[in-house]
Amino acid sequence: MKLTLKIWRQPSQNVKGKFETYSLDNVSEHMSFLEMLDVLNEKLSFEQKVPIAFEHDCREGICGTCSLVINGQPHGPLQGTTTCQLHMRNFKDGETIVIEPYRASAFPLLKDLSVDRGALDRIIQAGGFISVSTGQAQDANAIPIEKDVASHAFDAATCIGCGACVAACPNSSAMLFTSAKVAHLALLPQGKVEAQKRVLNMVRQMDLENFGNCSNITACEAECPKGISVSNIALMNREFLSASFSSNDAN
């Protein structure tokens, strides 16, 4: 395959960025998208040019490090797939591919295609946990949990924290990310105890980080590589409302 790549280059946050055009020959359809970028970087290195900075790690779709907006879509054209699992067989010979970083004010740009997603960590730090210290646990089978409930919680817990939901949303909202953690923990008996405090604190942090609001566009679910459902947002809204009325210990 022969490809034309239009890639966003920006040395740092304070320097203006622009698209650069590269052409790449001999791309195998069995390559992953990131391996294609590896080949381009190796080529740039040989030409003594600065390679393109992009983030990646596990390359098996689970760590959530890789990102990229490919032809306008976070993680590219294939549904339920991270960029690292996307293979070149999904593109056509001669195609022009546009590659950009995630764009959201809560995700400051670092370099080229890398952005800072630390805001998502801070939302978890605000309350995305169960307050149990090591050694305090009772026997694992002491509380039976209905299989369907556990399975529902699991579906929410499969979020990989990649931020594609934010990148997909015209409002740059992090509602899908936040609600997935709220739902995972609120559905389980172990997490119910501090559910009210949790949802209030996490939503407050989400707002502090400058994420936008949800206006039910649901692009987040469409682009989520793990298929996290927007029904989690509905669950979070319910949790938030009831907590707002009844709780007085938010902080």
Add this chain to the structure above:
Amino acid sequence: MDNLNLNGNVPSGDLADKWTKYRSTLPLVAPNNKLKIEIIVVGTGLAGASAAATLGELGYLVKCYTFHDSPRRAHSIAAQGGINAAKNYRNDGDSVFRLFYDTIKGGDYRSREANVYRLAEVSTSIIDQAVAQGVPFAREYGGLLDNRSFGGVQVSRTFYARGQTGQQLLLGAYQSLSRQIALGNVKMFTRHEMIELVLKDGKARGIIARNLLNGELEKHGAHAVVLATGGYGNVFYLSTNAMNCNVTSAMRAVAKGAFMANPCFTQIHPTCIPQMGEYQSKLTLMSESLRNDGRVWVPAKREDAKAIRDGVKTALDIPEADRDYFLERRYPAFGNLVPRDVASRAAKGVCDEGHGIVPTGLGVYLDFSAAIERYGKSKANILGLSNTSNAKVIELGEKVIEEKYGNLFEMYEKISGENPYKFPMKIYPAVHYTMGGLWVDYNLMTNVPGLFSIGESNFSDHGANRLGASALMQGLADGYFVLPYTIGTFLSEDISTPKLDTNAPEFTVAADLAKQRIDKLFAIKGKQSAESFHRRLGKIIWEYCGMSRTAEGLISARQQVRALRDEFYADLYLPGVANDLNPELEKALRVSDFIDLGEIMVVDALDRNESCGGHFREEFQTPDGEALRRDDEFAYVSAWEFKGADQDPVLHKEMLHFDNVELKTRSYK
């Protein structure tokens, strides 16, 4: 070579009581003193995150470092299959002793009895802790936890969370860590990579961390340093490790005197997706749990294998009678569930004989059609469809398989472009885990006082071969339930040591050393990328220090690694500058450490004149091709002291004593 006897500091007493007794008599650090003691934890995988969180809960001042953008990214997250625990919820005869025994035997009697027993003992608490954190383990309809079986054992003791057990356990630890960060007990440094260890008066007292965003070399001090930095599988270049997994922090410690133990014990996982091309950057694992239901085979006739390789035939064209289910044939008692090393070598054997089924010749089938049919029939029975069509049975069976392994099948299809419900999976062994690592005593402290090593980065619990679902167990055992106690033995002597002054000369010298290393790499101004050197190193190690090894090959490999090192320092091209986000510089620093480790690995493999676990020396095999262990001479841990790249490393031995198990030839027949 030297033969100093290393002491593992194992407490005396009966095996079963050792840990409880020891734990009750360990020196403690009082709560008011904990508030004055700083601990550095490097790494945020299962071991690092669980240790940092637990130490924070205890009241220590913890500083935690990761090169990732977030502590949730560590490669523990990719573990698929499960975590072992001696809960005996199945009532199938499991016990702490049996888990201990299976692990010692699975490790081919090259691990320390007391450590392994302790691991088995605390395994049950891990499951309790994880459930309390909200880890959504698989459950049965009664609401209680489900288990599955795994290779190398005959009980069902593996707890699992679909095919994402590592992810869920890591998120549990990450959330606990996040809670401690919010409380201010842990200070988190993301995008910081440790590139030097700082010693003061012979004790580990800090690190030099490179801020990956701006290249600044920062000095961080603490009363003790804990390395939880994972394994060195990426020395092979192609492995199932994440792209950024590296051995740098361990090798920086080795450069400061810490011993590297059993580096030649590396695990080759039998079920990975075979390599497709030269550009390939990594290999992907297919969970061992698939061997519960998948049958491994190759065409019995070489001409059939060739026809498949040439694309003339497919697996479906090979009649049942012409298929060689070689694991079931050779190992009737364990069949497809033999331990990883045994399964990997068998696959290599049939491929070497010309039965491989992918174009490179290096691949075998993992076939689910029998399981699909079996589950389909059973489901049809439950639904009362006794006379249903074959197609319906297959449809029902595929649904059961999807429920059990859906995400794995999906992942396979994405990577290979083939539907594994219709065509058998193609698999081949790949490097997956490293049993070797920093030498530690019973307290998980290295031979450098104040320097601890936990999880995959140490050598301690898996001997020469790790059993499936034991890595998660060990990482969390070390982090939650062992290190937080044993670190007190060192720190209790240190309560009057004031906060470390990072302006002390030791810190300045270490930072200068790090700067010199970086400057040296930039000054080479050669022509070849760090990546290309890494790929070549990987090929040497895979060829000569992979699934089977010979003295002749290892001697040649050592020369090749040395030549590669010379070439690296003569012809490396490094783009960009030091004081910027520069992934190429990160890579070059890591590759330089991989080269040094590669040489020690080869030296270790050459020293060990026996075959055991993942280490198979062709000279030492039984007449029917099984590993020949030599307990009289090699029942020891080899701990290597690094003397510089141009010198021979010095061997120290820790003799292994087995008072509670009888050393037997491992047989899965």
